[in-house]
Amino acid sequence: MTETRKGICSLCRLGCELAIVTEDWRIKGVEYLKGSGLNDGRLCPRGNAAALYLDHPSRLTFPRREGHELRWRDAFDDLARVLKKSDSRSVAITYDANLTNEEYSLVWELAEKLNVENLASSYLEPEYYFTHSIPEVVGASLEDVRNTTIFFLVGDVFNQAPILSRHILETKYAKKSGRIYVVDSYVTHTASFADIFLRVAPGMEPLLLLALSGLVSGKEKEMVTEKSIVSSGVDEEALREVVRSLKGDEKKLVVVAAAFGRTGDPLVSSGSSQYLVTQLPGDSRFLPMAESFSSVGKVEFATVLEKILEGEVKVLINFGELFPHMYPQFHDALRTLSYFASTAVLRIHIDENWGLWLPTTLNLEKSGTVDTAFGTRTVSPIAEPYSGARSVEEIVQDLANALPLALTKTSARPVTRTIDVQLLRSRAERLSARKKNGFMLIGEKPAFLFRSFFEDQPQVKVNPSELKKIGVMRGEPVSVKTPCTKSELKVTVTERVPPGLCVVPVESPELRALFAHSVDEGVISFQPQVVELWKEKA
Numbered sequence: 001m002t003e004t005r006k007g008i009c010s011l012c013r014l015g016c017e018l019a020i021v022t023e024d025w026r027i028k029g030v031e032y033l034k035g036s037g038l039n040d041g042r043l044c045p046r047g048n049a050a051a052l053y054l055d056h057p058s059r060l061t062f063p064r065r066e067g068h069e070l071r072w073r074d075a076f077d078d079l080a081r082v083l084k085k086s087d088s089r090s091v092a093i094t095y096d097a098n099l100t101n102e103e104y105s106l107v108w109e110l111a112e113k114l115n116v117e118n119l120a121s122s123y124l125e126p127e128y129y130f131t132h133s134i135p136e137v138v139g140a141s142l143e144d145v146r147n148t149t150i151f152f153l154v155g156d157v158f159n160q161a162p163i164l165s166r167h168i169l170e171t172k173y174a175k176k177s178g179r180i181y182v183v184d185s186y187v188t189h190t191a192s193f194a195d196i197f198l199r200v201a202p203g204m205e206p207l208l209l210l211a212l213s214g215l216v217s218g219k220e221k222e223m224v225t226e227k228s229i230v231s232s233g234v235d236e237e238a239l240r241e242v243v244r245s246l247k248g249d250e251k252k253l254v255v256v257a258a259a260f261g262r263t264g265d266p267l268v269s270s271g272s273s274q275y276l277v278t279q280l281p282g283d284s285r286f287l288p289m290a291e292s293f294s295s296v297g298k299v300e301f302a303t304v305l306e307k308i309l310e311g312e313v314k315v316l317i318n319f320g321e322l323f324p325h326m327y328p329q330f331h332d333a334l335r336t337l338s339y340f341a342s343t344a345v346l347r348i349h350i351d352e353n354w355g356l357w358l359p360t361t362l363n364l365e366k367s368g369t370v371d372t373a374f375g376t377r378t379v380s381p382i383a384e385p386y387s388g389a390r391s392v393e394e395i396v397q398d399l400a401n402a403l404p405l406a407l408t409k410t411s412a413r414p415v416t417r418t419i420d421v422q423l424l425r426s427r428a429e430r431l432s433a434r435k436k437n438g439f440m441l442i443g444e445k446p447a448f449l450f451r452s453f454f455e456d457q458p459q460v461k462v463n464p465s466e467l468k469k470i471g472v473m474r475g476e477p478v479s480v481k482t483p484c485t486k487s488e489l490k491v492t493v494t495e496r497v498p499p500g501l502c503v504v505p506v507e508s509p510e511l512r513a514l515f516a517h518s519v520d521e522g523v524i525s526f527q528p529q530v531v532e533l534w535k536e537k538a
């Protein structure tokens, strides 16, 4: 029997509509729903991979610990035993991506009932800081996208959200006065559509945004403008032209796509783009692009990490899909815990020798509500939960039963935290003081490399003029060494990347490990890195 279930793609926060076709319970593929939703039947590479993800041969089907399967009942007894005997101050509960709003609330309620104050988001992508907001900022609807005249795009928006690019380009070309300005550190796919491209030094986007805010509002001194312009490395003539244009009354939309290994100081990045929106004259809107928004916890993950390193937190339970395998930078710290448990979707993402792993469902298999870029949507399962996997809601509820604890499912949770503009300025000052000389490595997140499902051999992109300097031919392997690790990648060349810069995709833990993390007043960031590149001697 063939069945087609319609629903919402939850592999990023755009909320496109799609259908999954099953035949005799086997997933056959995705179906394109022409005439519905903002995507009108189109899907980006991530959406196209939905069927593959749902039916991935590596889906985790049993709880596992130290290389062995165990029964769900034994897993919950184990978790309950540890939680009962632990001081709540030594316990941390974290959550990353791929949870419904109801699941976030339930995890909050569990933490509250257990008196656990160490409750944090372990979704550590820079886009997490879109949960930190400037209250005056007005968000955008799809109608706003269609009515905008000036699109100000920060980062590789078209690559991260290909479905949105169609709406932006259609709107721009339908209007004579439509313009696109792009800020980035190399000529991305998005930048190739720019009327004016503002190239900045890697990670220095926030400085340019704050300088722009000062220039359009006349608050130059307040926003450290002169120093910011110099440090951002932007072409001043191009900047002046953009400022002239932004001072007009036309409707403007600021769209931001932050990326791991690319965005300098994610809090300043989020705050500076929002601040710019508040300083632009006329009707100006803000549209953050994200794979997942997560939500703020009682503390930031940096606090949990510090307590783990100090031995204060000894037990950590994580709910979600990405942590910790996408953050190899923290594996050593996590291994100092006396107990670690996490949900996981794929078996290839777990460590067979350590921790307790609980198979969980994808949002595509759940009911509930999710926050999308254009508002909250109700989701229903477009595929049956994978055999053996349970939703976070079921897992939290079963754990509560094992403790036992009564959960009411009525717990309210804060979703955002306010950004202080004074704080933005002082953090930006620190950013401008950072000198980054030498070969710089940045990350990119193209949709077609989603979760590395289709990656053959990891590549590093450089400018053609660098081949001689590195002593390598195009297509050959090159060693890439950052302060934290070393990797061997195939070198590819493109004029789009300026000399002195190299770019790697950041969808696999191996390449993400190239980026050392830094902690600055509670903000964890994975910023552009100084690297060495060379060809190994035969």
Ligand code: SF4
Pocket: 009, 010, 011, 012, 013, 014, 015, 016, 039, 042, 043, 044, 045, 046, 047, 048, 161, 162, 163, 164
């Ligand atoms: S743009 Fe986002 S919501 Fe749309 S198909 Fe791609 S991943 Fe899914």
